[in-house]
Amino acid sequence: MTIETTDAALAATEAQNREFLVFSLGDEEYAIDILKVQEIRGYENVTRIANAPEFIKGVTNLRGVIVPIVDLRIKFHLENVEYGGQTVVIVLNVGERIVGIVVDGVSDVMTLTPEQIKPAPEFGVTLSSDFLSGLGSLEDRMLVLVDIDKLLTSQEMALVDSVSE
Amino acid sequence: MDITDFYDTFFEEAEELLADMERHLLELDVDDPDAEQLNAIFRAAHSIKGGAGTFGFDVLQQTTHLLENLLDHTRQGELTLRRDIVDTFLETKDMLHDQMDAYRNGEEPDQEAFARICETLKRLALEEIGQSLDGGEPAPKAAEPAPEPAPETQPTPAEAPIAEGESRLTVSLLNVGDENRALLIEELEQLGTVEAQSGDAACYRVTLSTSVGAEDIEAVMCFIVEPDQLKVEAAEPSAAAPADGSSRLTVSLLNVGDKDRALLIEELEQLGSVEAQSGDEACYRVTLSTSVGAEDIEAVMGFIVEPDQLKIERETESAPAPTAPAASETPAAAEPEGSGQDAPLPAAKPKAEKAKAAKADKPKPKAKSGGESSSIRVSVEKVDQIINLVGELIITQSMLDQTVSELDNVNHSGLHNGMNLLQRNARDLQEAVMSVRMIPMDFVFSRFPRVVRETAGKLGKDIELVTEGAATELDKSLTERIIDPLTHLVRNSLDHGIEAPDAREAAGKPRTGKLTLSAKHQGGNILIEVIDDGGGLNREKILAKARESELNVSDSMSDDEVWQLIFAPGFSTAQEVSDVSGRGVGMDVVKRNIQGMGGNVQIMSTPGEGTTIRIVLPLTLAILDGMSIKVGAEVFILPLSAVLESLQPSPDDLYAMAGDDVVLKVRDEYLPVVPVHEALDVTGARTELAETIAVIVQGEGRRYALLVDELVGQQQVVVKNLETNYRKVPGVSAATILGDGSVALILDITDLHRLNRAKKEARRDSRTTAPTTPNPKEVEPS
Numbered sequence: 001m002t003i004e005t006t007d008a009a010l011a012a013t014e015a016q017n018r019e020f021l022v023f024s025l026g027d028e029e030y031a032i033d034i035l036k037v038q039e040i041r042g043y044e045n046v047t048r049i050a051n052a053p054e055f056i057k058g059v060t061n062l063r064g065v066i067v068p069i070v071d072l073r074i075k076f077h078l079e080n081v082e083y084g085g086q087t088v089v090i091v092l093n094v095g096e097r098i099v100g101i102v103v104d105g106v107s108d109v110m111t112l113t114p115e116q117i118k119p120a121p122e123f124g125v126t127l128s129s130d131f132l133s134g135l136g137s138l139e140d141r142m143l144v145l146v147d148i149d150k151l152l153t154s155q156e157m158a159l160v161d162s163v164s165e
Numbered sequence: 166m167d168i169t170d171f172y173d174t175f176f177e178e179a180e181e182l183l184a185d186m187e188r189h190l191l192e193l194d195v196d197d198p199d200a201e202q203l204n205a206i207f208r209a210a211h212s213i214k215g216g217a218g219t220f221g222f223d224v225l226q227q228t229t230h231l232l233e234n235l236l237d238h239t240r241q242g243e244l245t246l247r248r249d250i251v252d253t254f255l256e257t258k259d260m261l262h263d264q265m266d267a268y269r270n271g272e273e274p275d276q277e278a279f280a281r282i283c284e285t286l287k288r289l290a291l292e293e294i295g296q297s298l299d300g301g302e303p304a305p306k307a308a309e310p311a312p313e314p315a316p317e318t319q320p321t322p323a324e325a326p327i328a329e330g331e332s333r334l335t336v337s338l339l340n341v342g343d344e345n346r347a348l349l350i351e352e353l354e355q356l357g358t359v360e361a362q363s364g365d366a367a368c369y370r371v372t373l374s375t376s377v378g379a380e381d382i383e384a385v386m387c388f389i390v391e392p393d394q395l396k397v398e399a400a401e402p403s404a405a406a407p408a409d410g411s412s413r414l415t416v417s418l419l420n421v422g423d424k425d426r427a428l429l430i431e432e433l434e435q436l437g438s439v440e441a442q443s444g445d446e447a448c449y450r451v452t453l454s455t456s457v458g459a460e461d462i463e464a465v466m467g468f469i470v471e472p473d474q475l476k477i478e479r480e481t482e483s484a485p486a487p488t489a490p491a492a493s494e495t496p497a498a499a500e501p502e503g504s505g506q507d508a509p510l511p512a513a514k515p516k517a518e519k520a521k522a523a524k525a526d527k528p529k530p531k532a533k534s535g536g537e538s539s540s541i542r543v544s545v546e547k548v549d550q551i552i553n554l555v556g557e558l559i560i561t562q563s564m565l566d567q568t569v570s571e572l573d574n575v576n577h578s579g580l581h582n583g584m585n586l587l588q589r590n591a592r593d594l595q596e597a598v599m600s601v602r603m604i605p606m607d608f609v610f611s612r613f614p615r616v617v618r619e620t621a622g623k624l625g626k627d628i629e630l631v632t633e634g635a636a637t638e639l640d641k642s643l644t645e646r647i648i649d650p651l652t653h654l655v656r657n658s659l660d661h662g663i664e665a666p667d668a669r670e671a672a673g674k675p676r677t678g679k680l681t682l683s684a685k686h687q688g689g690n691i692l693i694e695v696i697d698d699g700g701g702l703n704r705e706k707i708l709a710k711a712r713e714s715e716l717n718v719s720d721s722m723s724d725d726e727v728w729q730l731i732f733a734p735g736f737s738t739a740q741e742v743s744d745v746s747g748r749g750v751g752m753d754v755v756k757r758n759i760q761g762m763g764g765n766v767q768i769m770s771t772p773g774e775g776t777t778i779r780i781v782l783p784l785t786l787a788i789l790d791g792m793s794i795k796v797g798a799e800v801f802i803l804p805l806s807a808v809l810e811s812l813q814p815s816p817d818d819l820y821a822m823a824g825d826d827v828v829l830k831v832r833d834e835y836l837p838v839v840p841v842h843e844a845l846d847v848t849g850a851r852t853e854l855a856e857t858i859a860v861i862v863q864g865e866g867r868r869y870a871l872l873v874d875e876l877v878g879q880q881q882v883v884v885k886n887l888e889t890n891y892r893k894v895p896g897v898s899a900a901t902i903l904g905d906g907s908v909a910l911i912l913d914i915t916d917l918h919r920l921n922r923a924k925k926e927a928r929r930d931s932r933t934t935a936p937t938t939p940n941p942k943e944v945e946p947s
Contacts, residue, residue: 050894058908061560064560097891
């Protein structure tokens with residue numbers, strides 16, 4: 001096993017293991033930095049917002065705070081977008097904002113050592129590798145490590161008022 | 166701790182002091198200035214100077230120093246006030262404010278402005294009193310007139326008669342270095358007459374004859390030395406004055422009603438400083454630190470209460486203060502019928518501690534008239550957080566209420582009662598919390614004496630300003646935003662409304678014009694009026710001007726419509742553009758600003774008698790009276806203030822115009838129709854025009870007919886910002902949380918109309934370019 005040290009983000013945290021929350025979208029497994037996660041709740045009661053992109057499901061009331069809900073499955077063009085008992089919303093703290101993302105399920109919390117995090121290959125079309133912080137390899141599993149901060153504040157998510165408007 | 170930690174405290178204090186100073190300057194009667202006010206102004210300048218010196222704000226310090234010296238001469242009666250001198254002082258005050266802002270932002274103040282104001286002040290001093298202000302010493306002692314009874318002639322200062330209101334104090338400086346000592350003595354000279362000084366660095370004694378209290382002296386000097394380096398004592402060893410220069414008296418009010426008590430306490434505050442008060446009607450105890458004797462207090466209070474309702478006791482040093490039991494017994498004995506009150510009595514507190522507390526409570530000398538303010542500074546964020554939490558509580562409560570209402574009333578009567586109680590408490594709590602954000606209109610009105618004075622001066626008019634309802638409360642965020650539009654309206658009234666004195670006289674009116682600012686509550690709104698007794702609006706002139714500006718007008722327009730014309734962009738009827746107003750920019754901005762706050766502007770005018778401009782604002786932005794409407798399965802909220810009426814449109818009244826535009830005829834008026842389901846892409850809504858309900862709404866002066874499925878009802882909603890976590894949504898101003906916990910969007914009427922038009926255009930474009938493309942609709946899984 002060779003250690004990649006080219007990634008600056010990796011180098012910075014080399015000495016530390018990082019904890020990730022693993023969730024599933026269809027058959028794929030994704031992971032995000034656990035420190036970004038505020039809470040996990042069921043999918044319910046979302047008020048639709050007119051003229052918003054399809055993957056923005058709407059807004060919901062999180063103890064008095066109006067929080068937008070993004071369905072990552074629609075964003076990532078997955079088939080079989082269903083809302084059932086297993087459908088889960090991960091509430092995230094992104095910058096100073098609170099955003100909820102809809103996923104098919106949350107499996108576990110993983111600790112990854114720097115050696116287990118591989119750089120993401122440059123190939124993404126729907127999910128640009130800009131929004132990935134790497135791939136986590138765990139025995140026979142592969143976790144897509146999403147840089148959720150970057151993804152949710154990006155222009156294409158349309159969650160933030162962009163300057164160009 | 167770093168000294169910069171105190172900057173903010175200093176700035177806040179200085180800001181208050183400057184505001185005080187301005188208020189006093191404006192109230193000051195130039196012909197017969199009130200000594201107390203002059204003192205207050207002087208004290209404010211002095212405190213700022215002290216602080217500025219400590220923190221090294223040189224420019225600020227030097228400016229205040231010059232101002233202070235001038236003020237000192239004024240209060241000594243050497244400088245006779247004139248209107249223009251007061252103006253200069255006001256100008257200086259503004260300059261101080263600018264300088265302070267500069268320091269606050271970490272910049273150096275404008276040197277040029279500084280030099281200019283110094284020049285002005287110095288010239289004023291030279292012209293008026295014939296002396297230079299450059300020296301640190303304000304005036305040669307010999308020139309000092311009456312108030313100070315030439316102490317040099319008294320061989321034994323300790324027994325010298327002291328002018329009324331003055332006392333002789335010994336200020337001991339412990340372990341104070343030479344440099345600071347010189348500074349302190351200079352300070353003391355400002356406060357009174359230094360009669361003697363001696364001692365060494367370890368303990369330096371200054372005997373001072375002054376009208377200023379020991380506490381004030383301490384407050385001033387604390388800028389330079391630590392409190393424990395300083396000891397201020399009354400020089401006379403008489404029983405009337407214990408250690409700290411004034412005696413502490415306990416005044417017990419027996420069986421005095423609330424109203425009288427408030428009066429009495431006010432009186433006592435005039436006589437000294439009230440340090441503690443507690444008790445009930447039977448026996449109310451006030452601890453007073455004063456230099457006035459007990460007999461004098463009795464004499465003053467005798468006007469209000471009977472002598473036997475009053476009991477004044479002196480707290481002397483000899484009293485066994487630290488022994489708590491003894492102290493608490495004494496007041497108990499004083500109680501007439503053992504009312505069993507167990508509140509900790511002020512007398513029971515160890516004296517030293519109290520003295521310290523008094524010192525801490527009074528960090529700066531304040532104008533007496535301001536009284537002791539019992540308020541705390543809290544950041545707006547914290548308040549907003551509480552408001553949010555209470556909003557949550559209300560929503561939770563209404564959710565519970567909904568659940569409980571389904572339960573059988575007989576078996577669960579306890580629960581029902583509890584719910585009722587909870588509802589009441591929650592509502593009270595909400596009201597109480599909302600009131601925290603409310604501040605009196607005085608905050609706004611208090612800046613207008615200045616505006617009026619200056620504007621009137623520039624225009625050469627005599628104006629009397631009257632304010633009414635200054636105690637009316639309004640949400641803080643609104644008060645801040647109302648200032649600019651209101652200033653504009655006031656300037657406008659002064660310039661165009663009120664005529665020049667000669668014209669007024671010719672019209673048989675008093676030469677002095679009257680401008681009234683009033684505020685009052687009406688329902689959930691606040692009415693703010695700017696009333697002038699000028700010539701009123703000229704209908705013909707406005708119409709002529711409107712035609713000139715190619716506005717669409719006709720002679721048959723109602724007065725009201727004509728008056729509204731002055732809000733059109735670029736409109737001004739002023740004969741000539743003046744410095745004050747008349748450029749035509751502004752009135753439209755005023756109107757837009759006020760509409761932005763959810764309010765509107767009305768004009769009432771009678772020729773020859775005057776004009777009233779009325780601003781109607783909602784009391785708060787945090788809560789909105791809403792009308793909930795249903796479109797398809799979705800609920801939206803319309804601001805109730807925008808809703809005019811709702812009606813069932815008959816197909817006969819609907820007219821199609823070029824393409825798919827539709828107008829609705831309502832009583833001879835054709836209103837553009839905005840189908841909400843089209844603008845907001847709601848699926849499952851009623852599309853047959855006749856099945857819908859038309860809600861006539863008004864936004865930015867235009868009326869629209871919104872087509873909705875159903876009216877649900879009216880309710881108060883807590884406004885939640887969508888942009889906190891999301892972004893601006895077209896057609897939507899904010900969101901709220903309904904009783905069932907779901908989110909509903911609050912519609913922005915004008916924006917909705919804009920959105921509707923944009924969508925129509927998009928549809929038309931897509932028809933012309935690619936006629937087969939269907940409108941992309943979101944698939945809504947539920």
